[in-house]
Amino acid sequence: MSKPQSRPAIRAEGLTKRFGSRRALAGVDLEAAPGTVLGVLGPNGAGKTTTVRVLSTLLRPDAGRAWMAGHDVLADPEGVRRSLGLSGQYAAVDEKLTGRENLYLVARLYGLGRRAARVRSGELLAGFDLEEAADRRSGTYSGGMRRRLDLAGALVARPPVVVLDEPTTGLDPRGRADTWRAVRTLVAEGTTVLLTTQYLEEADQLADVIVVIEHGGVVARGSAAELKARVGGERLSLTVTEAWARAATGDILSSLGAHRPELDARTGRFTVTTDHGAETLEYTLGCLRMASIAVRDVVLAPPTLDDAFLALTGQPVSAGGPADEALGAGAR
């Protein structure tokens, strides 16, 4: 932390890991400069959680090396743990303990004295808006509150590196916004953050560098802007019910820009990538009205992970399924 730019805060080289016959990591390389956010983007089963577990010393890789805050994950796990805050996908809070007790326990285990642990727990409870619920068992908390408590636990020792494994999966929009704000505050204070996510938008909002992984390998990496340039902007889709109007609609959509529209012949649904969002929408609807073409189900939406994968790899997201990732997390 003292010498920014001197060496990466997070670095991994050629990490591989198999669980039985399944290859969870097939040579993952990562790097994050101090004080930046590294986003690891991928579908369920891509190897995100396995990567996180290796980097946070919870899982021994079959091959490869990794350093966190300058400590070798394999040779000096103790050093890594001292410099690391981890907040998992499944908030690992003790349901039988109150929020305050959870944080106090973690603070003491980080080596804080009794009084310091009490003070720090109080600060974090206030900072994460958990003061009112502080003395209630965390088992009674909502999903968002548990995530906040788990995140607070990761920050107890003010670690230089924080790892967040899918911090917003399953949260409502407000919970998501709260988490994003917390991450931004961390980075403003100079913390390096590694964040895994299934949401392109989240990586876009938070990450300085995004690494896209699938099948345990890196398929793309770059800044959000670089990847977006490859993925394209929003998707405009609409359905034309009458068959005669399809050709004309195709022409109109083709004229919008460089992106080619796609047509689902069965449903009559067109999808086209657009770089000018709402403006394009208005213009398109105007053209269609002039041509007396009736449309329904008009949607303008940001690219999904599927769209991104299609654009980046030329292939849709493979059917990894959530079971795969769960296996990776639970495999011992």
Place this chain on the structure above:
Amino acid sequence: MKAARRLARDSSLIAWRNLLNLRRTPGSVVAALVQPVMFVLLLAYVFGGSLGGAGYRTFLMGGIFAQAVTFNAAFTALGLAGDMDKGIVDRFRSLPMPPMAVLLGRALSDLTMSTVTLAVTSVCGLLVGWRIAGSAAGALLAYGLILLFAFAMSWVGAAIGLLARSVEVAQSAGLVWLFPVTFVSSAFVSTDSMPGPLRTVAEWNPVSATATAVRQLFGNPPPGGFPAGDAWPVVHALPYAVFCACLITAVFSALALRRFRRITLG
């Protein structure tokens, strides 16, 4: 020295957390306490009548103590497996503390639980007519020996809990061995009536040695028709029981720690 102090501090923090959990799960605590009480009543009045009556009820308690703390090992297995399942162990392991602290903390909280079990069981024993007939020092030593044995057995539970891949497996694997281990022994009957090989197993069973040593220390003689036998572990019950407890602790703590380090990382 610093490492030892840290292990002591972190283990007691984990034990504190485990005990808070137990206190807030009164159902499981009650279940743990009902079990020995049930065995006392069952053996004292259902089987006891034909096994020697009042004399048997006095004899019985040494076996009950040894059995009760052995059964508590199932708690260790379940507790550890549950913590792994819920990601609590991951959370602990991502913190800078010795791996042993998670296991030792569990063993310490289970030892506390065993102490409570012993107190309740003792009161129950007194109610059915059991008495401490030996010296106060002997009685202290007897309770000390049972707790030493409890500590040893909780490491067996820890190893089972870590080897099990789920709470469900830990639940059944943590229970099945308890019945043969506690019943193929002199905890409740004389080994004299058992067929040859089974008798040898029972005589060398640490549960037998613990029960026998505890009876001697409490001054509880076997009832008529319960020949003690003259096998070495029967004659030298106290030293053999202490030796077994230490050996079990050494072997199973090493096994549990090794397993734990494999599951997580160094």
